[in-house]
Amino acid sequence: MPQFKLPDPGEGLVEAEIVTWKVKEGDQVTTNDIVVEVETAKSLVELPIPYDGTVRALLAAEGDTVEVGTPIIDIDDGSDEAGAEPAGASDPAQKKPAEKAAEKADAPKREAILVGYGASEGSTARRRRKSTALPAESEPEPEPVVVKSKAKPPVRKYAKQQGVDINEVTATREDGVIMRSDVDAFLAGGAKAGDAEAGADEAQPKVAPARPAAPAIGRSDGERETRTPVKGVRKMTANAMVASAFTAPHVTEFITIDATATMELVERLKSDREFRDIKVSPLLVLAKAMTVALKRNPGVNAVWDEQAQEIVQRHYVNLGIAAATPRGLIVPNIKDADQMNLREMADALGELISTAKSGRTQPADMSGGTITITNVGVFGIDTGTPIINPGESAIVCFGAIRKQPWVVTNAAGEEEIVPRWITQLSMSFDHRLIDGELGSKFLADLAALMSDPSRALVWG
Numbered sequence: 001m002p003q004f005k006l007p008d009p010g011e012g013l014v015e016a017e018i019v020t021w022k023v024k025e026g027d028q029v030t031t032n033d034i035v036v037e038v039e040t041a042k043s044l045v046e047l048p049i050p051y052d053g054t055v056r057a058l059l060a061a062e063g064d065t066v067e068v069g070t071p072i073i074d075i076d077d078g079s080d081e082a083g084a085e086p087a088g089a090s091d092p093a094q095k096k097p098a099e100k101a102a103e104k105a106d107a108p109k110r111e112a113i114l115v116g117y118g119a120s121e122g123s124t125a126r127r128r129r130k131s132t133a134l135p136a137e138s139e140p141e142p143e144p145v146v147v148k149s150k151a152k153p154p155v156r157k158y159a160k161q162q163g164v165d166i167n168e169v170t171a172t173r174e175d176g177v178i179m180r181s182d183v184d185a186f187l188a189g190g191a192k193a194g195d196a197e198a199g200a201d202e203a204q205p206k207v208a209p210a211r212p213a214a215p216a217i218g219r220s221d222g223e224r225e226t227r228t229p230v231k232g233v234r235k236m237t238a239n240a241m242v243a244s245a246f247t248a249p250h251v252t253e254f255i256t257i258d259a260t261a262t263m264e265l266v267e268r269l270k271s272d273r274e275f276r277d278i279k280v281s282p283l284l285v286l287a288k289a290m291t292v293a294l295k296r297n298p299g300v301n302a303v304w305d306e307q308a309q310e311i312v313q314r315h316y317v318n319l320g321i322a323a324a325t326p327r328g329l330i331v332p333n334i335k336d337a338d339q340m341n342l343r344e345m346a347d348a349l350g351e352l353i354s355t356a357k358s359g360r361t362q363p364a365d366m367s368g369g370t371i372t373i374t375n376v377g378v379f380g381i382d383t384g385t386p387i388i389n390p391g392e393s394a395i396v397c398f399g400a401i402r403k404q405p406w407v408v409t410n411a412a413g414e415e416e417i418v419p420r421w422i423t424q425l426s427m428s429f430d431h432r433l434i435d436g437e438l439g440s441k442f443l444a445d446l447a448a449l450m451s452d453p454s455r456a457l458v459w460g
Contacts, residue, residue, distance in 0.1 A: 048339075158180055162187060
């Protein structure tokens with residue numbers, strides 16, 4: 001019966017978390033059926049199965065983190081009963097246990113191989129255990145059946161600290177997930193893991209029942225704290241932000257602009273037949289303005305190579321869009337954004353955002369970025385001091401657009417205060433290769449394009 005081992009979903013990753021099983025024991029599967037969804041340090045990935053057969057066992061529970069190359073599912077493909085032995089061969093039923101064990105040890109192990117997946121040879125391989133035949137006089141002992149209870153890592157850790165076997169705890173939730181309150185209830189009942197032998201209760205100190213806690217904010221089970229392990233996408237983001245903040249000398253500049261012309265353009269585009277079936281937003285205008293401003297200030301589209309002590313000038317624009325997803329902050333990018341017209345940019349932006357929100361962004365979509373936009377305006381925030389995405393040298397923060405009083409000059413040349421659509425842009429840049437003059441010129445060009453998008457016809 002073949003076992004499907006966790007493959008490397010891409011870019012040399014060494015582990016992944018089991019997020020959702022798409023199958024259960026007893027289900028029939030065919031080659032390339034999606035059987036599990038895993039989260040790596042980069043994204044969520046759906047894994048197909050390379051076998052036909054019946055799911056015999058799930059070898060890892062949801063929430064478990066497993067290393068690449070570890071078996072995660074056991075499939076019964078009928079191979080144990082497929083081949084009949086040639087005439088004259090001994091009856092398998094008459095074979096002694098030692099002979100059976102020796103045959104099993106000598107049989108080649110089947111490994112799952114999928115196109116585009118698979119751990120690199122030697123990277124995460126583990127040493128095989130040597131098989132030893134049992135004495136002919138003894139029968140092999142049956143392997144213990146391990147029941148895996150549903151519980152999040154913090155609850156498992158809490159149970160372990162209290163000396164409780166999580167498999168002995170009864171869940172009160174309908175979905176079978178064990179909560180910390182279930183562990184407390186188990187303790188209050190006076191039972192402890194490892195007390196199966198007679199007299200164990202006398203040998204162990206009694207555990208006092210947990211004190212009823214006051215109802216916690218936003219919780220119905222009385223828990224006062226919730227701990228969330230930092231792993232996967234969130235862990236990668238945290239490490240990258242720390243590295244960027246303490247490696248690149250950040251400088252941040254700000255500018256407040258009248259974006260009324262941009263808002264008017266957005267409304268006109270919404271009724272244009274070329275844009276009727278896609279979402280048009282001020283972010284689209286800023287994305288296009290970024291590519292125009294970079295043509296006028298190409299030095300911003302570069303990166304510092306620390307190892308070589310060189311400035312690497314990029315002659316292409318992979319425009320990153322910071323996206324908040326249920327699994328953390330990710331920064332996918334639009335490849336060769338500088339080669340796109342506004343309609344192509346709208347299509348690419350819409351697809352990027354949709355994919356990010358669904359958690360389906362692939363590692364390749366997040367690599368190779370050259371400059372990034374973070375749109376805090378969608379949260380009603382005016383501005384911020386963003387941290388540069390690693391591998392880049394600048395990031396632009398787009399604030400909320402609000403109607404505010406603004407001084408304008410009317411047709412008669414007189415100044416008057418009128419309501420206008422006002423927003424703020426900020427830009428953090430790496431001062432090792434972008435000096436104040438270059439950074440200021442780039443930000444000023446962005447502001448000019450948002451104030452009057454028609455400038456793109458001249459500058460582009």
